[in-house]
Amino acid sequence: MYLSKADIQSMQKVERLNLINSLSGIKPANLIGTIDQKGKENLAIFSSVVHLGSNPALFGFILRPQGDVRRHTHENIMSTGVYTINFVTTDFIQNAHYTSAKFDVSINEFEKSKLTPSYIDGYDAPFVKESPIKMGLQFVEEIPIKSNGTTLMVGQVEHIIMPDETMNNNGHLDLGALNVAGISGLNIYYSLTKKIQFPYVRKSFSLNDLKTD
Amino acid sequence: MYLSKADIQSMQKVERLNLINSLSGIKPANLIGTIDQKGKENLAIFSSVVHLGSNPALFGFILRPQGDVRRHTHENIMSTGVYTINFVTTDFIQNAHYTSAKFDVSINEFEKSKLTPSYIDGYDAPFVKESPIKMGLQFVEEIPIKSNGTTLMVGQVEHIIMPDETMNNNGHLDLGALNVAGISGLNIYYSLTKKIQFPYVRKSFSLNDLKTD
Numbered sequence: 555m556y557l558s559k560a561d562i563q564s565m566q567k568v569e570r571l572n573l574i575n576s577l578s579g580i581k582p583a584n585l586i587g588t589i590d591q592k593g594k595e596n597l598a599i600f601s602s603v604v605h606l607g608s609n610p611a612l613f614g615f616i617l618r619p620q621g622d623v624r625r626h627t628h629e630n631i632m633s634t635g636v637y638t639i640n641f642v643t644t645d646f647i648q649n650a651h652y653t654s655a656k657f658d659v660s661i662n663e664f665e666k667s668k669l670t671p672s673y674i675d676g677y678d679a680p681f682v683k684e685s686p687i688k689m690g691l692q693f694v695e696e697i698p699i700k701s702n703g704t705t706l707m708v709g710q711v712e713h714i715i716m717p718d719e720t721m722n723n724n725g726h727l728d729l730g731a732l733n734v735a736g737i738s739g740l741n742i743y744y745s746l747t748k749k750i751q752f753p754y755v756r757k758s759f760s761l762n763d764l765k766t767d
Numbered sequence: 768m769y770l771s772k773a774d775i776q777s778m779q780k781v782e783r784l785n786l787i788n789s790l791s792g793i794k795p796a797n798l799i800g801t802i803d804q805k806g807k808e809n810l811a812i813f814s815s816v817v818h819l820g821s822n823p824a825l826f827g828f829i830l831r832p833q834g835d836v837r838r839h840t841h842e843n844i845m846s847t848g849v850y851t852i853n854f855v856t857t858d859f860i861q862n863a864h865y866t867s868a869k870f871d872v873s874i875n876e877f878e879k880s881k882l883t884p885s886y887i888d889g890y891d892a893p894f895v896k897e898s899p900i901k902m903g904l905q906f907v908e909e910i911p912i913k914s915n916g917t918t919l920m921v922g923q924v925e926h927i928i929m930p931d932e933t934m935n936n937n938g939h940l941d942l943g944a945l946n947v948a949g950i951s952g953l954n955i956y957y958s959l960t961k962k963i964q965f966p967y968v969r970k971s972f973s974l975n976d977l978k979t980d
Contacts, residue, residue: 572939580794647962713770761861
């Protein structure tokens with residue numbers, strides 16, 4: 555099957571939305587938690603978290619140009635400077651997906667989706683108690699993407715909370731063993747099974763010498 | 768287990784690299800194919816493709832500030848204006864991972880990794896024949912991320928090649944059925960299993976009324 559640019563443009567809106575979202579492949583399922591200046595909590599699911607660098611530890615995520623879910627998250631980050639990224643596991647996919655509803659600003663998505671906010675001393679943004687891997691970030695910069703009006707939000711990791719012995723001695727995590735969920739498109743959720751781990755490749759390896767770690 | 772910003776900064780370099788890369792969650796495994804102005808092919812694995820928009824169909828990916836693998840891809844995109852994104856499946860993970868080696872500019876990664884370039888009329892960048900889902904993009908803009916010197920490369924989808932009947936009537940793909948691979952960290956590969964599909968959430972749904980599609 556072949557689709558040209560013109561074929562893509564002439565597709566029905568929902569079909570194109572699902573296809574193009576699916577074509578970005580498997581994506582991480584994360585809940586982003588924020589509060590406003592009065593302390594009201596907001597929680598929304600995102601699948602666009604991307605690694606930017608490890609030292610300093612920087613992640614980005616994409617905010618769409620409009621939409622209440624994204625706008626509340628953006629307003630809160632701009633006013634408090636902090637937000638949490640919480641891994642969604644296969645144990646609470648339904649609750650996590652429910653945060654994608656267009657709730658009024660007065661609604662607390664934690665309550666609506668039956669998830670539990672938790673806090674650490676000296677840090678304002680709410681973590682999701684049910685999530686095994688939680689990160690607290692400090693906002694760094696917001697970068698406009700002129701091509702379509704979206705925004706890349708950049709933040710630095712300041713807090714990592716995860717179960718003991720999650721990390722092996724090289725710093726790796728087994729996302730499958732932790733029941734971490736992935737997303738394709740906007741609304742299909744996947745479980746993950748670790749297949750194989752390779753070492754860093756060096757020039758001197760030939761393809762046949764590339765053994766698993 | 769709790770790690771503060773200071774704990775992260777004081778980790779050993781490789782351990783921090785693996786941990787922070789793992790904390791961006793499951794990521795798509797893609798091979799990006801380009802040619803230089805003399806027609807020499809380049810192929811490199813990336814796990815940072817992110818969806819920016821569906822109309823027009825725009826994807827981004829992150830280029831690191833230095834490193835030969837990234838530099839060759841960048842130079843080729845800037846000189847030809849085109850690049851392909853090819854899904855990695857669990858059938859050729861080892862070949863795909865091998866493209867991450869730091870090959871000299873004179874080396875053709877297709878040959879080294881035993882993958883097959885394929886072309887369509889009127890479009891210069893090489894697709895990966897072994898990949899079931901292939902996209903041809905046109906470069907749109909390059910956006911510097913000041914925080915750490917990385918770059919967001921933005922391109923528009925102009926060609927989609929995939930097996931017949933891959934797409935259901937809503938435009939969705941089942942990445943698990945297609946054996947699409949995911950990556951965590953830099954070198955751990957996962958298979959995907961579709962767990963559940965939800966409809967778009969509307970305000971009138973209560974959590975308990977959220978049924979699967």
